[in-house]
Amino acid sequence: MDPNHEVPKYSLTRIRKDVYEQVYERLKGFYAPALKKIWNEKTDPDKFIHEDLGITSYLMTLWNYDIIERKNRPSFVDIGCGNGLLSYLLACEGFEGFGFDVRERKIWKAFDPQPRLIVSSFDPKDDQILENCTENSWFIGNHPDELTPWIPVLARKFRCSFFIIPCCAYDFVGKYKREACKEKESATTTSVYSSYIQYIKQVALDCGFKVTIDRLRIPSTKRTCIIGVLEESKLNDKNVDLYCENIIRNHSASNEEHLNFQPRCAVEPVRNCTKIGQTVVVNIVKILFDFLISDISESNNVVIEHFSDAKVKTNEVIWNAGKQDVKLSDAIKIIPPELRQQMKAQHGGFQTLVRNHGHIFRVIDGYVRLRQPHWTDIDSVQNTQRIRTKKCYLNDHHPDKCPLPSHVCRFRH
Numbered sequence: 001m002d003p004n005h006e007v008p009k010y011s012l013t014r015i016r017k018d019v020y021e022q023v024y025e026r027l028k029g030f031y032a033p034a035l036k037k038i039w040n041e042k043t044d045p046d047k048f049i050h051e052d053l054g055i056t057s058y059l060m061t062l063w064n065y066d067i068i069e070r071k072n073r074p075s076f077v078d079i080g081c082g083n084g085l086l087s088y089l090l091a092c093e094g095f096e097g098f099g100f101d102v103r104e105r106k107i108w109k110a111f112d113p114q115p116r117l118i119v120s121s122f123d124p125k126d127d128q129i130l131e132n133c134t135e136n137s138w139f140i141g142n143h144p145d146e147l148t149p150w151i152p153v154l155a156r157k158f159r160c161s162f163f164i165i166p167c168c169a170y171d172f173v174g175k176y177k178r179e180a181c182k183e184k185e186s187a188t189t190t191s192v193y194s195s196y197i198q199y200i201k202q203v204a205l206d207c208g209f210k211v212t213i214d215r216l217r218i219p220s221t222k223r224t225c226i227i228g229v230l231e232e233s234k235l236n237d238k239n240v241d242l243y244c245e246n247i248i249r250n251h252s253a254s255n256e257e258h259l260n261f262q263p264r265c266a267v268e269p270v271r272n273c274t275k276i277g278q279t280v281v282v283n284i285v286k287i288l289f290d291f292l293i294s295d296i297s298e299s300n301n302v303v304i305e306h307f308s309d310a311k312v313k314t315n316e317v318i319w320n321a322g323k324q325d326v327k328l329s330d331a332i333k334i335i336p337p338e339l340r341q342q343m344k345a346q347h348g349g350f351q352t353l354v355r356n357h358g359h360i361f362r363v364i365d366g367y368v369r370l371r372q373p374h375w376t377d378i379d380s381v382q383n384t385q386r387i388r389t390k391k392c393y394l395n396d397h398h399p400d401k402c403p404l405p406s407h408v409c410r411f412r413h
């Protein structure tokens with residue numbers, strides 16, 4: 001096997017380490033402090049800044065930026081550029097190019113000077129955005145997810161080079177399955193990640209690239225990079241579209257006649273209902289709460305007993321515990337359809353939402369009720385005295401207020 005095809009044990013084995021280190025130190029000193037100041041994303045600035053400084057330094061070293069004439073420098077397209085930082089650094093260092101992503105990021109507007117960053121939902125069937133690329137262009141994919149296997153194919157079509165740092169494993173139509181790896185040995189004996197690296201490598205080899213695999217020196221755990229440079233002798237361009245189609249078909253687990261790539265949508269899907277837009281959640285909680293206490297018949301009343309420190313009963317409070325016979329499947333029907341839709345569209349289940357509000361509701365055997373506070377809570381209160389930050393929903397919203405005095409309730413009055 002070509003030694004360049006192996007994942008090296010150590011980092012930076014295919015480039016000049018001394019040049020890399022010099023470039024990295026210079027870039028870090030020059031860009032990192034200012035970038036930290038403008039960072040307005042929720043992500044960790046240290047991780048992302050050092051990662052992209054490392055990748056930029058690697059590319060610049062790989063491209064012999066120090067000996068190549070400026071006008072001959074490679075250009076780049078950062079595919080699925082995310083926060084756009086890599087495009088920013090490359091542009092600042094004098095490389096022409098742009099990044100695109102289906103979703104614009106807040107930080108894009110904060111870069112100065114502004115790099116070329118484009119909002120585009122890329123579908124390989126329509127690759128117009130790449131049409132001005134030349135043999136001097138590099139397609140870059142840093143964790144490009146579902147676009148990963150497409151990058152070598154597109155680079156072949158446009159006769160460019162590529163640089164990919166694979167992360168999440170996708171084939172041409174969906175999640176990558178190990179069986180799709182042609183190198184049977186690595187399909188069964190190694191991790192999915194290693195097998196995926198072999199898979200992408202094989203796609204690139206079939207596309208006619210000279211392939212090199214290296215390990216980057218970056219904070220990310222996924223730091224293997226695959227580099228592809230076209231070998232002129234292998235270019236057989238009579239019908240490049242057909243040629244690429246065959247490669248895609250050969251490397252797809254699906255046997256379907258028409259492989260259908262579905263670009264992801266611009267709104268980041270949120271799978272956990274704790275992340276559903278807060279107003280939607282607040283509204284749903286209030287509607288359910290009001291529904292449960294809307295029945296003031298005496299049969300719903302319960303007695304909440306109060307005790308002294310010596311555990312002697314001191315008082316009894318009558319409290320409306322609300323409806324007791326509401327099935328979750330019926331409760332959802334009282335939520336207006338548009339709210340339900342907003343909840344669903346963001347992948348939040350009603351049951352999850354209700355369960356996530358255990359300080360207000362209880363779900364037992366498919367029925368939903370109000371949480372009924374008990375004096376016995378006192379033991380846990382003493383332990384949690386210092387962390388009573390959550391407000392007592394019952395005290396704020398129940399017509400009878402919370403039936404417990406504030407020093408006993410687990411929540412803040």
Ligand SMILES: C[S@@+](CC[C@H](N)C(=O)[O-])C[C@H]1O[C@@H](n2cnc3c(N)ncnc32)[C@H](O)[C@@H]1O
Nearest residue numbers: 080081082101102103120121122142143263264
């Ligand atoms: C894991 S993120 C990596 C982002 C960035 N390269 C980085 O390393 O910080 C994958 C990115 O690819 C983008 N993406 C995925 N599919 C896309 C498509 N079909 N068209 C455009 N962007 C896409 C996503 O929006 C996301 O920003």
Ligand SMILES: [Zn+2]
Nearest residue numbers: 392395402409
């Ligand atoms: Zn309370």
